[in-house]
Amino acid sequence: MKKLKRTYTRCALTAALVLLVMLIAGSIWDLPISKFLYPGHESSLGQFFAAFGELPAFALLAACGVLLIVHRAKFRPELNIVLLAFGVCLTLASMFLAIHEATDNVPALPMPVALLVTVFIDALTAFALLFLTRECQTKTLLRFICTVLVVCVGIMLLINMIKVPWGRARMRLIYSTGNDTYFSNWWQAGTALKKKLVADGVSSDEFRSFPSGHTACAACSMLLILLPTLYRRLHDKEKLFMALGGVWTLVVAFSRLRMGMHFLSDVSVSSLLTIALGAVAVWLFYFNKPFFNKIWAFASGEAKPEKKLKKPEEP
Numbered sequence: 001m002k003k004l005k006r007t008y009t010r011c012a013l014t015a016a017l018v019l020l021v022m023l024i025a026g027s028i029w030d031l032p033i034s035k036f037l038y039p040g041h042e043s044s045l046g047q048f049f050a051a052f053g054e055l056p057a058f059a060l061l062a063a064c065g066v067l068l069i070v071h072r073a074k075f076r077p078e079l080n081i082v083l084l085a086f087g088v089c090l091t092l093a094s095m096f097l098a099i100h101e102a103t104d105n106v107p108a109l110p111m112p113v114a115l116l117v118t119v120f121i122d123a124l125t126a127f128a129l130l131f132l133t134r135e136c137q138t139k140t141l142l143r144f145i146c147t148v149l150v151v152c153v154g155i156m157l158l159i160n161m162i163k164v165p166w167g168r169a170r171m172r173l174i175y176s177t178g179n180d181t182y183f184s185n186w187w188q189a190g191t192a193l194k195k196k197l198v199a200d201g202v203s204s205d206e207f208r209s210f211p212s213g214h215t216a217c218a219a220c221s222m223l224l225i226l227l228p229t230l231y232r233r234l235h236d237k238e239k240l241f242m243a244l245g246g247v248w249t250l251v252v253a254f255s256r257l258r259m260g261m262h263f264l265s266d267v268s269v270s271s272l273l274t275i276a277l278g279a280v281a282v283w284l285f286y287f288n289k290p291f292f293n294k295i296w297a298f299a300s301g302e303a304k305p306e307k308k309l310k311k312p313e314e315p
Contacts (some may be wrong), residue, residue, distance in 0.1 A: 004229075004238075005287055011225060011242040012279050019272045026265030031183050034171040038260040049255035052117060053107050056248065057152040058098035059125040064145045065091030067133060068127040074138045076301030092111050095122060132231040140229055142299055143285045143292065150281040155274050159213045167194035168210035173202070186210050186265035195235030211270035212262045218252035219274035221245035222281040226282075246284035 026033065068087035072080055095118055100116040133141055167190040169182045182197075184190045194207040222245030228234040234241075251266035284291050296302070 001287070007238050007280075008225065008282060011239060012275055013179055015222070015242070015246060015275055016272060019268050019275070023265055023268035023272070026263060026268055027185065027187075030185070030263040030265050031174075031180065034257060034260070034262050035175075035259045037254075038171050039258070040260075042178075042259060046255045046259040047109075049252050050105040050214070050259060050261075051114065052121075053214045053252040053255065054101055055098060055118070055121050056087045056221035056223075057156065057217035058094045058101075058118070059121050060148050060220060060223060061152050062091045062094035062098075062122040063129045064148050065089070065094065067129055067141065067145060070130060071133070071138070071141060074141070075299050078301070079299065093120075095119070100120075129230070131198040132227060132234075136230045138300070139292075139296060142296065144226055144230060145279075146285045147226065147296065148220075148223060150284075151223060151274065151278045152217075152250060154277050155216045155220065156213070156283075156284050158273060158277070159211055159216050159270060162211060163208050163213065165189070165191070166210050167191045167207040168266070169193060170206050170209045170261055171257075171263060173206040175260055186263070186269060209262055210266045211273065212253070212256055212266045213270070214256055215249060215262070215267040216254045216270035216274050218243070219249045219271045220278075221248045222275070223278060229286075 003114055065087040069089070072083035072087065075083060098118045099111070099114045102118070103109055103111055133190045168184055168186065168188075169190055173183045174180060182193060184193070190207060194204070198204050198207070222242055224241035224245050225238050228237050249271055253262075253271065256262040256267055257264065285295075286292075
């Protein structure tokens with residue numbers, strides 16, 4: 001476990017360092033960078049990632065729902081029906097949200113296409129996890145599911161809690177109006193400007209730049225680093241899976257800049273938030289034994305191990 005902890009720590013710190021450098025660059029040159037990258041119109045590649053860039057978070061949640069349905073007998077009998085119902089709801093809700101986000105971000109995308117892509121990716125993810133967890137210990141399975149739930153659901157809630165009231169204007173609004181005064185730094189809330197322009201008829205969606213929800217959900221793909229804990233043959237492949245998740249995150253982040261939807265600081269902060277939440281969740285469920293033992297005692301029905309009392313020394 002110590003070696004695994006070191007690997008996770010190094011991977012997280014490396015990713016965080018890269019993102020901090022990006023954030024510093026964005027803090028200084030956000031507007032010039034977006035002016036250089038945003039062509040003033042949407043691209044097919046940008047629309048693809050606008051529709052499906054968030055799929056890692058939704059697919060992982062849907063797959064965890066399937067895991068709960070299939071493996072529910074491994075937990076205490078009293079929870080059987082609850083886990084079945086929760087697993088079904090989690091899977092269906094994740095699929096619904098993925099389809100809704102795809103068609104909402106790209107209105108021209110036909111519903112059947114969004115449905116087929118979502119079902120295919122969700123099924124592929126679920127089958128892969130079912131295969132990897134065939135001989136997995138129940139405790140490890142529970143750790144993985146809890147971590148995914150906390151990170152994926154938590155980051156969606158956190159991003160929207162910040163995004164809606166913050167009101168930072170998008171690059172495409174600044175470009176379309178030609179008014180650079182609409183630009184604000186990421187640490188400055190644009191509430192006053194938002195109220196004024198929304199009252200004049202500008203869509204409130206133009207003020208949801210900070211932070212990037214797409215990039216935050218894409219960064220959930222870095223949870224692939226946990227796969228070797230489920231399947232022993234993937235041992236020592238943590239860095240590879242972290243790199244794969246990092247590449248997907250960077251591609252999605254770049255596409256959001258090209259679409260004029262976000263600035264460099266927006267995608268940097270959102271990725272940092274996902275990594276921070278992931279680090280907390282991994283620590284809680286993988287390395288904080290007292291905390292996880294309480295969850296395991298509830299899920300399994302096993303009594304907590306009693307602390308051995310020291311016998312008084314004889315005089």
